Amino acid sequence: MILADYLLPTPSLQWDYARQVGVEHAVIRLPEDGSFDEGDPTHWKSLISRYTQKGLIPLVVEPMPNHLHDHIKLGDEKRDESIEKVINMMRAMQGSGVHTICTNFMACIGWFRTDNAIEERGGALVTGFDAEKVKREIRGSMTVQALWENLTVFLQGVTPYAQRYGIRIALHPDDPPVPALMGVSRILTSPENIQRAVDITNSPAVGITLCQGTYSAMGASVCSVIKQFARQDKLFFVHFRDVRGNREHFHETFHDNGQTDMRETLRCYQEMGYHGPVRVDHVPTMAGEENALPGYASVGRLFAIGYLKGLLEGIRYSYR
């Protein structure tokens, strides 16, 4: 595996922490203040050099820029022009070293939680989701059929160019993986549906982000999912995280305190010969930290990275 950390585009303590705990690769988020033109190779060059100057090599971009992808998910009047811009982005990424785009297909509502401060071990704060709390809320409308159509148009439009430019599209499951959320349908909510999605273009450029906590919340066996997609060379990126509960009702946990045998999942990647990037995700906010960006604080992240490294070393699974 290649150990990476999710680092926003402005250098911060998290960049220093990553280097100090031995992380040498980055999953990057593009600047969203309007200063970054994703179709301009020189913008990519200067962004990449920001990371490499600090000893971090970017490998994955996450997510697909929302100002493009939102139109594609909705299939609105800006869909086609947005697909063109995604193609331009992939062209501009060539040679940047970033060859994977982690992208979801959640329309209207993205990553969603009903609680941001649930007490986990020792009072550390985690996020959670309880479907009951939002069952009467409506925030949009989207049918399952429209989502599959929009996903199909997107994948058929970009896949030939992804192949040409050597870019891989790693589909992230919907989180929470419920069939509908506040009036908006969701489709990437089960291993079967994810399989259907990658089969749309059946291209080596389209695969998955194996977000362990989301598959665990689905009730899926994480190891079975690893094997199912690794066998097809569809495993492009891993989110190492865990939860307790099910898709309707769950909360995040410390990485050593969830419902999944994390060591066993790593053994599965190892057995399947996975050598791609992995990053820890959704860490608890710990004592002394502000809960300003739930899931993305620093101290829990250090623990998670150390835990992941320990497990990898314990099974002699190389990482760099």
Ligand SMILES: [Mn+2]
């Ligand atoms: Mn994830």
